Amino acid sequence: MMNFAMDLTPLIHDEKIDPAEYVGSFIRRFAQDVASRIKKFA
């Protein structure tokens, strides 16, 4: 069995990190990965 998680630890050590921006960074990296793969094989 397995399941997945995201590391939220940086959010509790740096109060300047905005939670929405933090999660947005995961989403942007995902979007870039998808886009670059499509571009590579298009």
Added chain:
Amino acid sequence: MNLSEPKAEIWVPDGVSEATALQRVSHMGISAHQDDIEIMALEGILAGFGNPHKWFMAVIVTNGAGSPRDGLYAACTDEQMQIVRRMEQKKAAFVGEYSAVAFLDHSSTAVKNSSNPKPKNDLKALVAAAQPEVIYAHNLADKHDTHVSVTLRTIAALRELPPGQRPKKVYGCEVWRDLDWLLDSDQVVFKFNAHENIATALVGIFDSQIAGGKRYDLATMAAATLMPPTTKATRLMSHR
């Protein structure tokens, strides 16, 4: 410990004192609803199962009043459903050998109100008392408003603690949106090679949420064993 809601409770399955139960906690799950914990914090639960050196504590932030109900539970009032769901969570805590389970008993509305300090203050007091090494929370990409709100209150609570009382790790876990889309480099992977029977039993205890044929217990275990995505619990669970 004084918690803000009059019906809040800290329940200790093996009957040691509340202080002892809190002091031995090494892993803590903080969820919006009863039964979320058993889906998202299995790593912490199984770390403590049968292990005298590691102890898991569940913290349930809402009262479960708005739960869906069908079959045996179709006629239950909101008050009755709160009792049913609290009892189910206690059964899971006993089977999973938790150190304790805290029912904070806030309404979903109260948790979603960012200007209401009570949920945050309760979480802060519990974490300060237990000082877990690891906390399992809802992930911030979850699509349930209350799940996201509980994690935001958790982060706010942890930020107010002195650095020495904060956990070493905080994980945002899957319940109502999967995280298999994360890049490999961004993923935290929890693998469970033992006690699959206990994991299955824990999810199956929550009969009130399974009644009516949703069987999200089976879907959850299928998802955890990498069955096709269409079987995943997050697509079957009804809105709470």
